[in-house]
Amino acid sequence: MDYLINILIILLVIFVIKLVLIWVFFYADVRAAQKRDPAAKSFLEVILLYPGLHALIYHRAAHFFYRLKLFFLARSLSQIARFFTGIEIHPGAIIGKRFFIDHGFGVVIGETAIIGDDVLLYQGSTLGGTGIIQGKRHPTVGNNVVIGAGAKVLGNIVIGDNSYIGANAVVVKDVPPNSTVIGVPGRITKQDGKKMDISLDHARILDPIMQAIEELQDRIKNLEKK
Ligand SMILES: CC(C)(COP(=O)(O)OP(=O)(O)OC[C@H]1O[C@@H](n2cnc3c(N)ncnc32)[C@H](O)[C@@H]1OP(=O)(O)O)[C@@H](O)C(=O)NCCC(=O)NCCS
DSSP: OHHHHHHHHHHHHHHHHHHHHHHHHSHHHHHHHHHHOTTOOOHHHHHHHOHHHHHHHHHHHHHHHHHTTOHHHHHHHHHHHHHHHSOEEOTTOEEOTTOEEESOTTOEEOTTOEEOSSOEEETTOEEEOSSSOOSSOSOEEOTTOEEOTTOEEESSOEEOTTOEEOTTOEEOSOBOTTEEEETTTTEEEEETTEEOOGGGOGGGOSOHHHHHHHHHHHHHHHHHHO
C-alpha cells in the first residue's frame, strides 16, 4: 500500500512540475489560445486539454534538438506529438510567438516553413511543399495570419501579414499583406479591408469555370436568336 501511495505522490509531483513549467514558459501561448478560442473557459483547460498547445510544446523541444543536429531525436519527438495530437510539425519548421492551432487534427507543417508571430491555424490546414525539390520549399507566413480549416498553402510562397486564408482554399502563389483568399486555386477577394472588384479583373475571377459556362450560354442564346 505504501508503495502505491509513493508512486501516486511521485506522479502528482511530476504533474505539478509539468504544469508550472508550461505556465512559466508557455504563458503567452496559453493566453493566445484563450484569446482566439471563444470556447476556452480557463487557463487550466488550455494547458491540460488543448492539442494545439501540446503540439507546440513538443515542437519547441524538437526544434531545439534539430538545431543541435540531433535529427533522429527531434523527429522522434515530433512523431510522439503527432501520435497524441494528430498534428505533424516537422522539427525544422520555425514558429514565432503566440502561435495557436485550434482543434488541430490533420495539421501538417513542413520542414522549411517559417511562421511569424500571432498566427492561427485551424484543423486540417497544411503548410506543405509542391514537389521533391531540396532547399526552401514550404511557405513563409507573416505575422497575424489566419489559415482556415482544410486550407492548403503550398510551395515556397509568402503569405503577407494580417492575411486570412479561407477554409479549404488552395494557395500556390504569394499573397500580399491584409488580403483574404478563398477558393481553388486561391483568389484574393479582399485587400486592405476592401472587396476586390473581381468582375473587372479576369486574373482574379471568383469562379473561372462558371464564367466560361456563362459565356457559352450567352453565345448559344445569340446563335438561337439568329
Ligand atoms: C474567407 C472567410 C475569412 C470570410 O471572409 P469574408 O471576406 O468575411 O467573406 P464573406 O463572408 O463576406 O464572403 C464573401 C464571399 O465568399 C464566400 N466564401 C466565404 N468563405 C469562403 C470559403 N472558405 N470558400 C469559398 N467561398 C467562401 C461567401 O459565400 C461569399 O460569397 P458571395 O459573395 O457569393 O455571397 C471565411 O469565410 C473563412 O473561410 N474562414 C475560415 C474560418 C475557419 O476555418 N473556421 C474553422 C472553425 S472550426
